[in-house]
Amino acid sequence: MKMRIGNSKILIFSVPVLIFGFILLYLVLWNAYYSLFNWSQLSPVPKFAGLGVYAGLLGSQLFQTALERTLMWALGLVLVGNAMGLALAALLYFVRNSRLRTVYLSIFVYPLAVPMAAVGLISVWLFNVKMGVNVWLAALHLPTPLWLASPQTAFPTLFLVTVWVFSGLSALFYLAAYSNVDQSIIESARVDGASAFTIFRRLLLPSAKSASIVSTALLFLFALRLFALPYVSTGLNPYTETIVVNLYFYYISTFFSSSAAVSTVVVVIAMIVIIPYAMYGLKRWISQ
Amino acid sequence: MRYLRNILLQVVILVLVALWLLPIYLMVLDGLKSTSSVLLTPVLSPGGISPSAFLSTVRDLARPILNSLVVTVPVAAVGTYFGALAAFSFYRYTSKISDVLFSIIALATFVPFESVTLPLARLIFSMNLFDSYLGLIFAFLIFYLPTGALLMSIFLVSLPKPVLEAARADGAGDWMVFNKVVLPLMMPGMISTFIFIFIEVWNNFFIPLVLIKSPDMRTATLAAMRYIGGMGVLYNDTFAASFIISLVPLLVFIFTGKYFIRGLLVIGGGTKG
Numbered sequence: 001m002k003m004r005i006g007n008s009k010i011l012i013f014s015v016p017v018l019i020f021g022f023i024l025l026y027l028v029l030w031n032a033y034y035s036l037f038n039w040s041q042l043s044p045v046p047k048f049a050g051l052g053v054y055a056g057l058l059g060s061q062l063f064q065t066a067l068e069r070t071l072m073w074a075l076g077l078v079l080v081g082n083a084m085g086l087a088l089a090a091l092l093y094f095v096r097n098s099r100l101r102t103v104y105l106s107i108f109v110y111p112l113a114v115p116m117a118a119v120g121l122i123s124v125w126l127f128n129v130k131m132g133v134n135v136w137l138a139a140l141h142l143p144t145p146l147w148l149a150s151p152q153t154a155f156p157t158l159f160l161v162t163v164w165v166f167s168g169l170s171a172l173f174y175l176a177a178y179s180n181v182d183q184s185i186i187e188s189a190r191v192d193g194a195s196a197f198t199i200f201r202r203l204l205l206p207s208a209k210s211a212s213i214v215s216t217a218l219l220f221l222f223a224l225r226l227f228a229l230p231y232v233s234t235g236l237n238p239y240t241e242t243i244v245v246n247l248y249f250y251y252i253s254t255f256f257s258s259s260a261a262v263s264t265v266v267v268v269i270a271m272i273v274i275i276p277y278a279m280y281g282l283k284r285w286i287s288q
Numbered sequence: 289m290r291y292l293r294n295i296l297l298q299v300v301i302l303v304l305v306a307l308w309l310l311p312i313y314l315m316v317l318d319g320l321k322s323t324s325s326v327l328l329t330p331v332l333s334p335g336g337i338s339p340s341a342f343l344s345t346v347r348d349l350a351r352p353i354l355n356s357l358v359v360t361v362p363v364a365a366v367g368t369y370f371g372a373l374a375a376f377s378f379y380r381y382t383s384k385i386s387d388v389l390f391s392i393i394a395l396a397t398f399v400p401f402e403s404v405t406l407p408l409a410r411l412i413f414s415m416n417l418f419d420s421y422l423g424l425i426f427a428f429l430i431f432y433l434p435t436g437a438l439l440m441s442i443f444l445v446s447l448p449k450p451v452l453e454a455a456r457a458d459g460a461g462d463w464m465v466f467n468k469v470v471l472p473l474m475m476p477g478m479i480s481t482f483i484f485i486f487i488e489v490w491n492n493f494f495i496p497l498v499l500i501k502s503p504d505m506r507t508a509t510l511a512a513m514r515y516i517g518g519m520g521v522l523y524n525d526t527f528a529a530s531f532i533i534s535l536v537p538l539l540v541f542i543f544t545g546k547y548f549i550r551g552l553l554v555i556g557g558g559t560k561g
Contacts, residue, residue: 008383008385010376010462012377013377014373014378014386014389014437016370016374016433017370017373017433017434017437018374018389018392018393020396020429020433020434021392021393021433021434021437022392024399024430024431025395025396026407027404027407027411028399028403030404031403031404031406091301091304095301102546102549104301104305106541106549108304108308109541109545109549110538110541110545111308111311112487113487113537113538114534114537115491115493115512115533115534115537116491116493117493117509117512117513117533118512118530118531118533118534121512121515121526121527121529121530122311122314122315124526125318125331125523126310126314126331131330131331132330132331133331133332135330135332135333136332164307172552176552196293221398221400224400225400225401225402264403266400266402266403267400270398270399270403271395
């Protein structure tokens with residue numbers, strides 16, 4: 001239940017945040033407006049072009065690749081990140097020693113604190129074909145992929161890196177949800193001889209709904225914001241396999257209206273997918 | 289049987305933990321190799337030890353780390369405090385207006401910063417703040433004030449309502465209630481929000497890439513780019529530099545991670561009261 005309606009004067013408290021929030025919306029609308037013009041360093045005076053810029057973009061091979069990669073990355077991270085989060089949280093849930101559990105959880109979450117630029121630098125060398133992890137794989141007679149050096153494996157390699165970075169955060173939310181399950185129910189299930197897997201499937205998993213909303217919203221947000229990792233570890237050359245929309249945008253920033261259009265596409269994707277989702281989830285908490 | 293299963297659980301977790309600690313292992317191990325041994329030994333294997341890479345990169349990264357601190361601390365502090373203030377006002381005054389305003393804040397939180405580069409750069413340029421601390425701080429506030437307000441709104445739900453009501457009944461003004469009652473009660477949430485914004489801003493690579501030009505103004509993440517090396521050269525520096533730019537957010541995480549995690553657990557578990 002919400003509190004009774006207060007004095008509207010208190011909205012003054014939100015003014016500093018609102019000012020900056022409106023600046024951001026202004027920037028977004030600016031993009032949307034100029035994406036309708038023909039404007040670049042070659043034609044410095046903006047000329048109205050309607051949806052012409054968008055038509056041009058959709059026909060561009062590089063943009064198609066970038067858009068496809070971004071969506072794949074976002075969708076993949078939501079699926080794999082959540083699955084890893086559910087699994088890691090379940091493993092941690094069954095660790096009896098609570099201090100040890102906190103230590104493990106911290107280890108799974110800490111990659112979030114490592115700058116993506118640093119993750120990119122390390123990835124370059126960890127996946128170096130001659131000096132990196134392949135040395136160990138070869139010693140164990142396992143296959144030695146080309147990792148970042150091949151167009152086929154560059155994208156999956158960086159994707160794995162992002163799973164590594166973000167699934168700890170997802171695990172944290174799920175562990176919180178599991179911990180809310182009544183301990184006595186779990187105990188009685190144990191006494192009845194239920195296996196850990198049954199407990200996970202029947203008792204823990206159903207509790208994870210609200211955690212999955214937060215986890216999904218954040219994973220999606222982080223996936224859309226990816227820039228430093230592909231920029232540092234592969235750049236635009238020699239392959240466009242790991243290109244994401246944001247990189248493409250950087251590449252074409254001399255073509256003002258095209259980049260404004262790309263930006264608008266990114267924001268629209270973000271809004272279509274995440275806003276109803278996040279709002280639905282948030283509303284549910286806040287009106288609890 | 290249960291004993292065996294316990295051992296299996298521990299083994300699986302330890303393997304995962306090792307996998308998760310691998311980058312730190314690499315940063316320390318290869319950062320400490322000498323320039324010659326780093327070229328001869330594989331990345332994952334130990335080699336000759338020399339502090340030279342760490343010493344030279346620390347010297348070069350001191351200024352960028354200072355730059356990052358100058359920008360990050362005020363953004364995190366302002367974002368958390370004003371975020372809490374806004375969250376409090378939306379919470380206290382429930383109406384159509386505050387619902388709409390809250391939705392705008394939530395919307396703003398989810399705009400990827402890359403997508404507004406061009407207008408943002410023009411705005412900062414027209415304010416004469418390009419290539420300056422103030423410009424960076426201003427740009428980050430555009431993104432992280434709404435984030436702060438959204439996070440604090442979520443934490444605020446866990447606040448016990450009777451306390452607020454009691455404070456009101458005593459005739460305390462909203463300003464008093466906020467500073468004397470809400471802030472102390474909200475400390476765990478404030479700390480979580482502060483750490484989240486701190487880490488996000490510190491690690492941000494894109495905004496300084498766009499808004500900073502002179503080498504003296506580079507932030508830590510931006511300065512680390514020059515250590516990427518090429519053709520197999522300089523890579524003990526690469527690892528040392530990665531370690532050094534990660535150190536501040538990692539230390540923040542290690543020392544305050546307990547509060548950060550506790551705060552996020554509130555979000556994940558939903559509220560009970």
